[in-house]
Amino acid sequence: MKINILKEIIEKKNSKAEFAIVTNLKDGNSEIFEKGKKLSKNFENHKDQIESFFKLKKNGVIENTEIFVETYIRPIKVIIVGAVHIAQYLVDFAKSLNFEISIIDPRGYFASEQRFPDIKIINKWPEEAFKEIETNENSALIALTHDPKIDDPALQHALNKKFYYIGALGSKKTHENRCQRLKEAGFSDDQINSIHGPIGIKLGGRSAPEIALSIIAQLVSETYNK
Amino acid sequence: MKNSFDEKILEEASDWLKANQKVVLATVIQTWGSSPRQVGSRMIVNEKGDFSGSVSGGCVESAVVRECMGLIKDNKPCKKIEFKVSNESAWEVGLACGGEIAVYLEQVN
Structure with missing residues (x-):
């Protein structure tokens, strides 16, 4: 995980936002997903599943992929x-x-x-x-x-x-x-x-x-x- | 779904980085059977082997620390490790509870 992503996660948590972290387990690349936010090329193929995890506030690896999704809910x-x-x-x-x-x-x-x-x-x-x-x-x-x-x-x-x-x-x-x-x-x-x-x-x-x-x-x- | 906890491990990781320590983030990404901690549980480890947080109930943390230190030493970005049920020999790394977990290790840099 890159330091700037870590910083962004902490900022989002402090601002009581609802978001998810998506990580490609193969290379460690990760980014933040929010409602309405466009995913980068690394993840756009899995948009539907990521949105579904986000909606259900679910954490886990998307089936048959190497993508891990972790959702953060508002306090x-x-x-x-x-x-x-x-x-x-x-x-x-x-x-x-x-x-x-x-x-x-x-x-x-x-x-x-x-x-x-x-x-x-x-x-x-x-x-x-x-x-x-x-x-x-x-x-x-x-x-x-x-x-x-x-x-x-x-x-x-x-x-x-x-x-x-x-x-x-x-x-x-x-x-x-x-x-x-x-x-x-x-x-x-x-x-x-x-x-x-x-x-x-x-x-x-x-x-x-x-x-x-x-x-x-x-x-x-x-x-x-x- | 609601949850009522916030362990602030990432905030601690940020503090460690500010103190110029190397940090590996270990996250439970999959569980099978009765595993002690749920997906998303975290611990952090620095180059000296200091750690905070948890990925199990104390069953596999020592092995996770070793693996994390290895990741820093070899300067690798990430690694996935799995733990299964331990056998009866004492101190063997594994989960006494009968569950299985996959833990993802990644360097923060």
Whole structure:
């Protein structure tokens, strides 16, 4: 692999692009493929198969050829509402995971850069903050404030946009009240039951890093359940 | 399909190159049976035999390191190697899990 290809791959990853690397195993020549991009002469004979791998997000050697295709998918957008202590550990645990984290918290003293270096922090109420983040059914929401004023609008947004994972921190009682409010706001039982509340798998721990670990475990598990 | 990991091996390769080390990229390109790591899994090796990442669960990494160092020594651009089930003799290189993998080695330069 040429150094400039390596550099290009890293740039593409950083820009959250969707792309594939195609390599001719015979001579080691490789290039980057993106939707709509024309392949060079080395690979144009295998255009259809390369596009099919790209579409199916598949990695592997194209049958009866010496062409290897590796696809890169966009990181999963994870929106954390509440720049609280647990969120700091979530950011730590997510470092080697394919999650692109944004944190929403209207409370400036929580959502400071000093507490969350290198993380996108939106210091606004959820209704405003979600105008700055494009979300869809491949997004995840972790609501951590257990304050209805802040969590509820975010949960409503996530339900409307059909996020594949929605979790909300709080005791069983807190969650019952939350469900009741969402019901009154017009959400169906199926929608409400899709929320993981209380959030996280049962680990037993009650400290901030342990709760963060249980949330990350549930998020990864739900990522592969879909 | 979604995946929830990003091992940042290529980023590490870039750091090694910036530090003037030679780098061979080893990538799992094919698997058969129950192999420990999926296609696309990577490790990097430098001329001294330092390595990062993995192509198996620790079963064949030592052989991959040797092959990568050989590639640098012989100044070859690339090579494909295959690993099959190991027999019972200890330390023999192979996959105890019963799987088979093909690993592609390429110099980054």
